[in-house]
Amino acid sequence: MGINFFDSAIDTKIGEEYNTVEQEFNCSIVQSKETETKMINDMEVCECNTIHEDVVKAVRNKMPDEEVTMDLADTFKVFSDYTRVKILCALLNHEMCVCDISALLGMTKSAVSHQLRTLKQSNLVKNRREGKVVYYSIADEHVETIISNGMEHVLE
Numbered sequence: 001m002g003i004n005f006f007d008s009a010i011d012t013k014i015g016e017e018y019n020t021v022e023q024e025f026n027c028s029i030v031q032s033k034e035t036e037t038k039m040i041n042d043m044e045v046c047e048c049n050t051i052h053e054d055v056v057k058a059v060r061n062k063m064p065d066e067e068v069t070m071d072l073a074d075t076f077k078v079f080s081d082y083t084r085v086k087i088l089c090a091l092l093n094h095e096m097c098v099c100d101i102s103a104l105l106g107m108t109k110s111a112v113s114h115q116l117r118t119l120k121q122s123n124l125v126k127n128r129r130e131g132k133v134v135y136y137s138i139a140d141e142h143v144e145t146i147i148s149n150g151m152e153h154v155l156e
Helices: 005-009 015-041 053-062 066-079 082-093 098-105 109-121 141-155
Strands: 125-130 133-138
Touching: 066 082, 082 098, 082 109, 082 125, 082 133, 082 141, 098 109, 098 133, 109 125, 109 133
Parallel strands: none
Antiparallel strands: 125 133
């Protein structure tokens, strides 16, 4: 049997001060329970405890390796940055140098370069040098597809 918070607190709290703490605590429990109930009511919840072993086995055999899953998660982390997404959207339209991207987005060249480095390390952009100018572009059609599918999903 555990120690009840209010039983141990009664020694140090007296009168109204104790009652106020108890009321606040009970209120938060009620709010939490109401929120939990609402969350459950807004989604479909399985009401059985049966494990469909054939389904679990079939899916387990098709799951990618841990390393591949982690690499995929890391790729999506790169897409989680607003600035990097803006840069990728700009590069979908045309290859651009750091100065052009900087002017377009109203950012410093240093900030743009930092984001481009991250995008390049993730193989989402590539670059080519023409004299003193380095142009950046989308690495391949996969990146275009990810952005296009993401946009389509957001605009639904």
